[in-house]
Amino acid sequence: MERPHVYYAAGDNLTLSNLSLFFLSGIPGLENFHTWISIPFCSIFTISLLGNGSLLYIIRTDATLHKPMFSFLFMLASIDLVLSLTTMPQTLTVFWLGPREMTLTACLTQMFLLHSFSIMESAVLLAMAFDRYVAICHPLRYNTLLTSSLVVKLGLAALVRAVALMLPLPFSLRKLPYCRSHVIPHCYCEHMAVVRLACAHTRFNNFYGIIVALLVVGLDLGFISLSYAKILRTVLSLASKEEQLKAFGTCISHLCAILVFYTPVVLSSIVHRFGHRVAPYIHILLANFYLLFPPMMNPIIYGVKTKQIRERIFHLFHRKSF
Numbered sequence: 001m002e003r004p005h006v007y008y009a010a011g012d013n014l015t016l017s018n019l020s021l022f023f024l025s026g027i028p029g030l031e032n033f034h035t036w037i038s039i040p041f042c043s044i045f046t047i048s049l050l051g052n053g054s055l056l057y058i059i060r061t062d063a064t065l066h067k068p069m070f071s072f073l074f075m076l077a078s079i080d081l082v083l084s085l086t087t088m089p090q091t092l093t094v095f096w097l098g099p100r101e102m103t104l105t106a107c108l109t110q111m112f113l114l115h116s117f118s119i120m121e122s123a124v125l126l127a128m129a130f131d132r133y134v135a136i137c138h139p140l141r142y143n144t145l146l147t148s149s150l151v152v153k154l155g156l157a158a159l160v161r162a163v164a165l166m167l168p169l170p171f172s173l174r175k176l177p178y179c180r181s182h183v184i185p186h187c188y189c190e191h192m193a194v195v196r197l198a199c200a201h202t203r204f205n206n207f208y209g210i211i212v213a214l215l216v217v218g219l220d221l222g223f224i225s226l227s228y229a230k231i232l233r234t235v236l237s238l239a240s241k242e243e244q245l246k247a248f249g250t251c252i253s254h255l256c257a258i259l260v261f262y263t264p265v266v267l268s269s270i271v272h273r274f275g276h277r278v279a280p281y282i283h284i285l286l287a288n289f290y291l292l293f294p295p296m297m298n299p300i301i302y303g304v305k306t307k308q309i310r311e312r313i314f315h316l317f318h319r320k321s322f
Contacts, residue, residue, distance in 0.1 A: 020104045021182060022194075026094045028185040029281040038095035041288070044296045045088040051299025052077040052084070058312045065308060068146040069135070072128045073302060073309075075155055076257070079121045080295035086113045087291055091187040099183070107189035108170035114291065115169070115191060116162040118265075119216050121294070123158035125258055126220045129227040130154075132251050137234045165212050169205070176200050185280060190287055213269060221262060228255075253305040260297045264290030 026034055055077040059065045087110070094100050102110075134145050169191060176198040186193040195205045228251070235247045268286040271278055302309050 022102050022104065022107050022178075022189070022197075023099045023183045024090070024094050024102060024187060024189075025099045025183050025185050026187055027281050027284045029279065034095040038092055041088070041095065041292065042092055044292050045084060045092070048080065048084045048088075048292075048295040048299075051303070052081045052295060054313060055299050055302065055309070056081070058309065062312055065312070068148075068151050069128070069131050070308075071148075071151045071155075072124055072131060075124045075158075076121065076128070076298060079117050079124065080298055083114060083117050083121070083291055084295045086110060086117070087188045087288075091288065094187055102184075102189065104174065104178075107184075107194065108173055111173075111189045111191055111194065112166050112170050114188065116166045118291075119162040119165060119212075120158045121261060122216050122220045123161060124155075125254070125261060126223055127151075127154045127158065128254050128257075129224040132254055133227040133231055135250065136231050136247050165216070168208065172205055172208075173198075176202065176205075186284055187288060217262065217265065217269075224258060253302050256301045256305070257294075257298055260301065261294045264293055 025031075027037065030037065056074060059070050059074045059077075090100065090102075090110070131146060134142050138145065173194060176195075177200050178197050179199040181197060184190075184193050184197065191205070191209055195202045195209075231248075231251065235244050238244045238247060264286070268283075268290050271283060271286055303313050304310065
């Protein structure tokens, strides 16, 4: 028999064994609509799995796609796949089966993974901007500058930065006492949702979260903007309109991916920090949106806008239909 879920409220006498348990409640205020909300969530999750899985398979098996640009796209699809698998199965479980219990260790692990891979995605988008900069501004040096070893080093640098920035959070959260409600009003273990349950000073966690967000988004977007300023200057210096459109056309997919990733992140952060009068369920929906939307849209963007990927996808599904 399944053990009944117990909600701990502030003031309850909690034993040490209970202190390690948390409960994900889903979207507060919309509990009666969880089943209906799960339909678009499940659809987006399925599209993300199929899209990113297809990208990984195509890039991995087609030797003609073993180039720096597609190596970065392989990293992007891998990150999106991990982000989807880290949060969505549990979110759908909450929607379908009601509040789920979770140990503190599992909660902190999920938090570490989702925030680390979000930071990695930002770094990969920056690396892709560098790829487009070299391809357009220094085309003759492209193969000598963007070598396979450099691509691997950039990937490792993205991983090391994400781990280094996120590693302090789970350790600091583990030390905090949680004597308030152990119900997390969220679909997954989001950093600030857990911080609010602590009954101690959380200045470090609050400020550290803001600093990391500003550091990552600010620096990465700054360097991406600088790359595209140089790209735009080079493109406008080309002789004919046809050459300009062709050169800039190679950047469309990446620009769309940037908008898809950073727009929900910035919007969610603004509402989270300053939208005190916004209903709680809006915060939760936005937080889910910025984890759901990029993994679904990136394969569609690159499948539609990138000729090589589009042709491989067509041949893949055309072959399977016979």
